[in-house]
Amino acid sequence: MFTQVTPPATLPIPLDALKAALRIDRDDEDALLDHVQRTAVTVIERRLDRALLRQSWSLSVQALPQGPLALRPGQVVSIDSVEATYGAATPFTLREDAIKKRLGDDAWVCVELPYTQGTDTFSSLTISFSAGAEDAGALPADLLHAVYLLSAHYYEERELFRRDRYVPVPLSVDALIAPYRLVRL
Structure with a gap:
C-alpha cells in the first residue's frame, strides 16, 4: 500500500502569480486559491502517475x-x-x-x-x-501551464463544486499533460 508521508513543501505556482493570472487583487480568497491549486496538482499527478514536486x-x-x-x-x-x-x-x-x-x-x-x-x-x-522535482523551475513549462489552467478552471467553476456536480477537466489540460503520461504494458 502506498502512503504519502510528506507532501510537497511548496506549490508550483506562487500565489501572487496565480492571483495575477486570474486578475485577483484582493487577499480574501488566498485560502481558496491555495486549495484549488493543491487540487489541480493532485489531479494532474494522479493522471500522470508521477510526482511533480519533491x-x-x-x-x-x-x-x-x-x-x-x-x-x-x-x-x-x-x-x-x-x-x-x-x-x-x-x-x-x-x-x-x-x-x-x-x-x-x-x-x-x-x-x-x-x-x-x-x-x-x-x-x-x-x-x-x-x-518529484526539487523545485518548480525544474518542471516542464507545459506542465506548469496545465496547473495554471486547471487551477483557473476550478476557481471559475467553484459554484458547481458546491452543488456536488461533476466538473470535467478541460481538454486543453489533457492535451498539455498527454505527452507525460506513462504507458504501461
Whole structure:
C-alpha cells in the first residue's frame, strides 16, 4: 500500500502569480486559491502517475516479494530506506548492497529475503522513497501551464463544486499533460 508521508513543501505556482493570472487583487480568497491549486496538482499527478514536486512516500507490503516492486508515483529520485520485519520483532534496515533498484519514472526495488529468520516468519517490508522535482523551475513549462489552467478552471467553476456536480477537466489540460503520461504494458 502506498502512503504519502510528506507532501510537497511548496506549490508550483506562487500565489501572487496565480492571483495575477486570474486578475485577483484582493487577499480574501488566498485560502481558496491555495486549495484549488493543491487540487489541480493532485489531479494532474494522479493522471500522470508521477510526482511533480519533491515529496516522500512509503510502500508497505505484507507478503514476501517474489520480484521487483514498482514504485509509484513516478519520477523517483531516491530510495531513503528499506525495512523488513519478521514476526513481532523490531524492523531492521537492509544494507544498501542488499537492495537492487532503478530510479526515475519506471522505478522499482528488488530485495531477496528469506521467508524465515530464526523462528520468526516474514511479516512486512516498508520502502521509503522520494519522488518529484526539487523545485518548480525544474518542471516542464507545459506542465506548469496545465496547473495554471486547471487551477483557473476550478476557481471559475467553484459554484458547481458546491452543488456536488461533476466538473470535467478541460481538454486543453489533457492535451498539455498527454505527452507525460506513462504507458504501461
